[in-house]
Amino acid sequence: MSDEQGLIMLIQQYASKFGITFSSSLMDNEEHKQKLLMLMMDAINGKRGPVTDQDVTGA
16 A cells, blocks of 8 residues: 555545544645644544644644
């Protein structure tokens, strides 16, 4: 499985559980993308709730 396929599967799994709760533009910034992926995995695993832009950017 390619990295892109894994990314798509992660996003689909997250979206099926929470819907999309963050801006897709966060994926354009590599630093934000990595943090977003970790937060999505935590949310899927029940360690946190839905991910927002503020969770990723700290703004």
